[in-house]
Amino acid sequence: MTLETVVFYFLAVFIAVCSILTVTTNRIMRSATCLLLVLFGTAGIYFLLGYTFLGSVQIMVYAGGIVVLYVFSILLTSGKGDLAPGLKRDKFLAGLAAAIAGAGLMVFITMKHKFLATTELLPTEINIKLIGQQMLSGDKFGYLLPFEAVSILLLACMVGGILIARKR
Amino acid sequence: MIHMEYYLIVSAIMFFAGIYGFFTRRTTLTILISIELILNATDINFAVFNRFLFPGSMEGYFFALFSIAISAAETAVAIAIMINIYRNIRSIEVNKLDEMKW
Secondary structure, eight states: OHHHHHHHHHHHHHHHHHHHHHHOOSSSHHHHHHHHHHHHHHHHHHHHOOOHHHHHHIIIIIIIHHHHHHHHHHHHHHHHTTTOOOOOOOHHHHHHHHHHHHHHHHHHHHHOOOOOOOOOOOOOOOOOHHHHHHHOOSSOOOOOOHHHHHHHHHHHHHHHHHHHSSSS | OOOEEEEEEEHHHHHHHHHHHHHHOOBHHHHHHHHHHHHHHHHHHHHHHHHHHTOOOOOHHHHHHHHHEEEEEEHHHHHHHHHHHHHHHHHBBBBTTOOOOO
């Protein structure tokens, strides 16, 4: 048992429990809190893989931005002590059956398939200078066009959000 | 060294928890939270495939990065729509959302 394995198993159990709690709990605020914990666990997995920049983006954008948006809109739209409306038994069973069947199939295929994975990986960190240069280069492996497209998308969604949510 | 299958199983559990929530939830905000779980699980898969199968290149890494940005944009617009729905019908439950404006 190395430290890496211990950390991985802790993160795996944490993510599984929190993501199941996110979709089963009755109170919407608890659901958002569990989502926050899942996102932190995901950032931990990125750190474990050696992708520290991706992990910090995950914490900044998801845990810092999106969850705050969720909490604001929950506080604006639901009253104190609101519970999730009751579910019909057949709907519940259908959803549960679909989820469990899908998860079983996916885990079966994953375990059955032989990936040609590199076995002995050293935990290396991608140089942040390299990330910046690739992000803004127009060469073969450059990502300038998606970068600009995402910036226009963010502008459009900002304008759209203001337009939809403003008072008439 | 942890095999990549274990990472994939964790993300599969997260993905299908999201699917379950998407099918069974009755409030628009909780449905959106389930979609967030699904997107997050796919991001983990991109990073894991890039790390274990193509350690020399960075395609999955950048795809996960852009996917995070796009899901932030999607959440912002969706929450604006939900606040507008709440303003019109004083509720965000899917069952009460049965008529459109035009």
